[in-house]
Amino acid sequence: MSTPAIKSQPIYAELEWDRTGTHHILFVSAEDAALAQRLLSNPPGGTLTVVHLRPADDSRSAWSQNLPDTALYLETHTLAEALEVLRDAFYVAQMGTRIYLAGAEDAIWQASQLADTFGVSRDEIRHAQLGTKARPVFCVHCRTITRGVHTNIVSCSGCGRSLFVRDHFSRRLGAYMGFQIDAEVPGEVPAAEVVYP
Amino acid sequence: MSSASLNVEIRRIRDLAPGIREFSLSRTDGDDFPVYSGGSHIVLSLPLGERTHRNPYSLLGDPTDRKTWRVAVRKQEDSRGGSRWLHEQAREGMRIDIAAPVNLFALNRLGRRHILVAGGIGITPILSQARELARLGADFEVHYAYRAPEYGVFVDELEALAPGRIHHYVQSRREQIEFSSLLAGRPLGTHFYICGPGGMVAASMNAGKALGWPESHLHSEQFLAPTGGEPFDVKLTASGKAFTVPSDLSLLEAIEQQGVDAPYLCRGGACGQCELEVVDASGELIHHDLYLSAEERASGKKIMPCVSRLKGGCLTLNL
Amino acid sequence: MTIAFKPDETFRGTYTYRNSPKGIRRFPFPFHQDQYMYSVNMEPHTKGPEGSVFENAFDIDEHYIAEMRDRAITLERDPGRCVSLPHMMDAEWDTLELIMESLSRDYPELFTLTKDGDRWHWVNKPLGIDQTFTFGNAATLPCPPFEYITRQTQGDFVIMDQRDNNLFADSGMITSQADWSLMFDAGMSFMEWHGPVPLAHELGVFERALKYLLMLQQGRPVRRLNWTMTINPRLDTSPETYPEWGPDRASVTPDNVGDKVHLRVELQALFRLPRSNGMLFSIRGYLASMNELATYPRWAKRLHRVLSTLPNELAEYKGLVRYKPTTLEWLSKFDDGEVLPAGTQPE
Ligand code: FES
Numbered sequence: 052m053s054t055p056a057i058k059s060q061p062i063y064a065e066l067e068w069d070r071t072g073t074h075h076i077l078f079v080s081a082e083d084a085a086l087a088q089r090l091l092s093n094p095p096g097g098t099l100t101v102v103h104l105r106p107a108d109d110s111r112s113a114w115s116q117n118l119p120d121t122a123l124y125l126e127t128h129t130l131a132e133a134l135e136v137l138r139d140a141f142y143v144a145q146m147g148t149r150i151y152l153a154g155a156e157d158a159i160w161q162a163s164q165l166a167d168t169f170g171v172s173r174d175e176i177r178h179a180q181l182g183t184k185a186r187p188v189f190c191v192h193c194r195t196i197t198r199g200v201h202t203n204i205v206s207c208s209g210c211g212r213s214l215f216v217r218d219h220f221s222r223r224l225g226a227y228m229g230f231q232i233d234a235e236v237p238g239e240v241p242a243a244e245v246v247y248p
Numbered sequence: 249m250s251s252a253s254l255n256v257e258i259r260r261i262r263d264l265a266p267g268i269r270e271f272s273l274s275r276t277d278g279d280d281f282p283v284y285s286g287g288s289h290i291v292l293s294l295p296l297g298e299r300t301h302r303n304p305y306s307l308l309g310d311p312t313d314r315k316t317w318r319v320a321v322r323k324q325e326d327s328r329g330g331s332r333w334l335h336e337q338a339r340e341g342m343r344i345d346i347a348a349p350v351n352l353f354a355l356n357r358l359g360r361r362h363i364l365v366a367g368g369i370g371i372t373p374i375l376s377q378a379r380e381l382a383r384l385g386a387d388f389e390v391h392y393a394y395r396a397p398e399y400g401v402f403v404d405e406l407e408a409l410a411p412g413r414i415h416h417y418v419q420s421r422r423e424q425i426e427f428s429s430l431l432a433g434r435p436l437g438t439h440f441y442i443c444g445p446g447g448m449v450a451a452s453m454n455a456g457k458a459l460g461w462p463e464s465h466l467h468s469e470q471f472l473a474p475t476g477g478e479p480f481d482v483k484l485t486a487s488g489k490a491f492t493v494p495s496d497l498s499l500l501e502a503i504e505q506q507g508v509d510a511p512y513l514c515r516g517g518a519c520g521q522c523e524l525e526v527v528d529a530s531g532e533l534i535h536h537d538l539y540l541s542a543e544e545r546a547s548g549k550k551i552m553p554c555v556s557r558l559k560g561g562c563l564t565l566n567l
Numbered sequence: 568m569t570i571a572f573k574p575d576e577t578f579r580g581t582y583t584y585r586n587s588p589k590g591i592r593r594f595p596f597p598f599h600q601d602q603y604m605y606s607v608n609m610e611p612h613t614k615g616p617e618g619s620v621f622e623n624a625f626d627i628d629e630h631y632i633a634e635m636r637d638r639a640i641t642l643e644r645d646p647g648r649c650v651s652l653p654h655m656m657d658a659e660w661d662t663l664e665l666i667m668e669s670l671s672r673d674y675p676e677l678f679t680l681t682k683d684g685d686r687w688h689w690v691n692k693p694l695g696i697d698q699t700f701t702f703g704n705a706a707t708l709p710c711p712p713f714e715y716i717t718r719q720t721q722g723d724f725v726i727m728d729q730r731d732n733n734l735f736a737d738s739g740m741i742t743s744q745a746d747w748s749l750m751f752d753a754g755m756s757f758m759e760w761h762g763p764v765p766l767a768h769e770l771g772v773f774e775r776a777l778k779y780l781l782m783l784q785q786g787r788p789v790r791r792l793n794w795t796m797t798i799n800p801r802l803d804t805s806p807e808t809y810p811e812w813g814p815d816r817a818s819v820t821p822d823n824v825g826d827k828v829h830l831r832v833e834l835q836a837l838f839r840l841p842r843s844n845g846m847l848f849s850i851r852g853y854l855a856s857m858n859e860l861a862t863y864p865r866w867a868k869r870l871h872r873v874l875s876t877l878p879n880e881l882a883e884y885k886g887l888v889r890y891k892p893t894t895l896e897w898l899s900k901f902d903d904g905e906v907l908p909a910g911t912q913p914e
Contacts, residue, residue, distance in 0.1 A: 056765075057762040058761070058762035059755060059760070059762035071460060071462075072460045073460035097460070141436055144435070145433050145434060145436070146434040146436065146438050147459045147461060148436060169360070169437050170358050170359055170360040170437020171437065172462060172464040172465065172731060173464070173731065174731075175436075189751060191748045191750070191751055191807050191809075192809075194750065217763075219762055221751050221754070222754070223755070224751065228748070228806075230806050230809055231809055231813075235814055235889065236814070237810075237814065282785060282786070283842045285657075285841065288844075311842060312842070347784075348784060348787075349785060349841070351844045354730070357654040357655075357728060358654055358730065512610075513608065513609065514607065514611075514789065515610070515611060516789075517779070518779035519606065519607040519608060520606070520607070538778045538779060
């Protein structure tokens with residue numbers, strides 16, 4: 052884990068249970084067998100709710116195996132459905148709850164925005180990037196968020212401009228900043244490279 | 249550092265309960281007070297003999313009242329004298345200096361529910377917080393514990409403010425706040441604020457932590473650390489001056505009073521401009537700055553005179 | 568002191584903005600020394616010398632009317648340049664109160680405020696505004712209080728909410744910024760918001776600044792200067808409109824440096840707000856072309872040295888890379904190598 056050049060870029064620490072919490076809500080949207088094994092084999096005290104976003108066809112998932120008996124497991128198949136289930140979980144959750152969001156940045160930061168609306172503070176929530184490194188990118192020119200961006204330069208899904216994807220990140224928008232790369236000399240667009248596999 | 253101080257007159261003294269007095273203050277220059285935020289305190293400069301004594305008290309009135317500020321003071325027999333002076337010497341019509349409000353016990357405006365707890369005279373900041381929450385139309389409740397019915401000062405003001413949301417715990421009736429049940433099962437986004445005796449505050453914090461509450465949602469009253477300190481002697485080698493820094497001036501201010509030009513910028517320990525070289529220090533350097541590194545502090549060779557001082561003895565500076 | 572406003576000057580298209588000789592003389596030239604590096608250069612925002620930009624809490628100058636018109640144009644095109652999160656309403660009123668009281672106290676011939684309890688009567692003569700409203704009741708103003716007052720005050724504004732030992736940029740009126748986006752940055756913590764600034768984090772500048780600001784007290788505002796460079800006297804150099812002004816950076820030639828290249832100085836001031844416990848951050852910008860600055864050769868020499876020793880990271884961050892060589896070449900004519908004593912004053 053290297054220190055980012057821009058301090059707004061999230062740093063994702065290894066996901067651990069925060070055992071000072073007394074209730075735990077885990078949202079996972081990507082496979083990571085080793086992590087699942089490590090976390091689930093040594094669950095925290097108190098209640099545990101797992102909201103799992105998985106493709107409908109995926110028959111085996113490390114996140115649904117080895118669940119502690121006490122865990123409440125909720126399976127969902129689309130991000131919208133997962134966010135609905137999370138909303139219900141936050142709605143009934145009590146102070147003392149810790150929230151863990153693990154998966155692609157797009158999914159975990161949308162879930163994080165939802166938690167914000169419940170007045171959750173930063174010391175109650177943890178984020179972990181799993182699976183794809185693809186980024187949600189906010190176009191400062193037309194304010195569209197282009198999702199699943201793997202390259203350092205991307206064509207905005209809203210206005211079509213060639214955006215440079217900056218490391219500057221907004222938690223409120225759940226996206227990185229994108230701005231037109233050839234604004235100073237129109238047409239001068241370097242070839243895009245895959246940097247967020 | 250006294251630019252923001254105000255001169256006020258004690259307009260009215262009310263005995264609220266045995267050992268508890270309320271003071272109403274108004275500005276002597278006839279101007280309006282600024283408004284303040286719930287949970288703020290002011291520092292009163294009290295003339296105790298030849299020494300000024302600075303005591304912080306929470307503002308308890310209506311934060312939007314610009315004519316009158318109120319504080320309530322409990323007489324503390326073992327106090328260094330501030331509360332005793334206010335109970336025994338203070339008279340209506342007397343004038344004192346106060347510093348502008350500071351809030352280190354502010355409400356979190358993103359909170360979805362607020363639980364306010366007061367023990368005894370700790371009701372003062374809670375009262376201004378409750379007024380603010382009532383004005384904002386926020387979801388809140390107040391839990392007020394006091395020794396006996398006659399000690400429930402401000403009960404009427406509170407009830408008028410938030411009828412049905414005030415819970416009383418009267419010690420003489422063996423009523424007590426059970427923090428582990430008070431804090432259990434609260435929805436996400438709840439904030440807890442307490443002001444009261446040390447033991448009560450500690451008990452509530454422990455209960456909160458045991459229930460898994462994070463620090464960011466547990467608030468207890470804090471006062472600003474006093475800016476002054478004990479007097480100490482200073483020698484300046486280059487300008488050949490020797491003088492004493494009184495308790496109510498910073499080292500930098502005392503140097504300036506001697507007519508010596510000393511560099512400065514922020515006057516708050518952050519910029520590094522005022523750094524002076526310590527030639528000798530018989531006594532302990534008390535560093536309050538944000539600038540010097542741990543090694544620089546350990547070397548004993550540098551001091552930031554805008555915020556730091558010496559405890560006991562004499563400080564010799566290259567200036 | 569009367570101000571001779573220049574209501575017709577423009578900050579886009581025809582770019583007719585110019586400083587009067589008096590305006591140049593009071594320009595807050597920021598370089599004390601021949602080299603520049605970030606520091607916690609904050610000091611009490613106390614009343615400065617008469618006529619200086621530090622004389623008053625909020626400086627109003629000859630460009631006032633024109634700048635307010637330019638802000639209105641920018642907001643018309645993009646209302647998202649004014650953002651205020653819902654929990655900031657008290658801080659909005661705090662800001663309105665602070666600015667109205669300061670302006671009417673400091674410029675009584677231009678602004679008046681009369682209060683009858685919560686009924687306030689505000690008159691802004693230069694902009695021809697006469698408004699009676701109820702303090703605390705947003706419905707009695709034509710727009711929310713923060714937007715209302717900052718449409719009438721020179722400079723950009725951010726209000727920070729203080730919580731969790733941090734400051735969050737939760738409101739802003741930003742139409743003349745040095746290339747940062749309020750829509751993107753709104754809601755950020757102090758460190759996140761300053762995230763893109765190079766080198767300063769490593770020097771611990773923001774950490775110290777944050778701790779210092781968290782303790783900022785009512786009635787004791789502080790200030791600092793910051794700077795960048797802008798091509799053409801343009802206020803709206805936002806990321807949003809980068810495609811409109813970005814090409815200007817490639818348009819600098821040895822013949823037009825003096826007119827086109829501007830030093831842009833921000834007088835930043837921070838005020839603790841009373842009822843919200845928030846903090847108002849005012850960012851008052853001043854623009855001077857190279858020709859205007861060079862009327863005081865001391866400034867031209869100093870700027871030449873600062874630019875030639877500026878670390879690359881800073882030049883890149885400030886967007887100077889493309890036109891820095893041409894500008895340096897132009898400034899070098901003024902620099903005879905004379906040793907300049909510390910200080911920012913003109914001759
Ligand atoms: S004046 Fe800034 S650290 Fe002392």
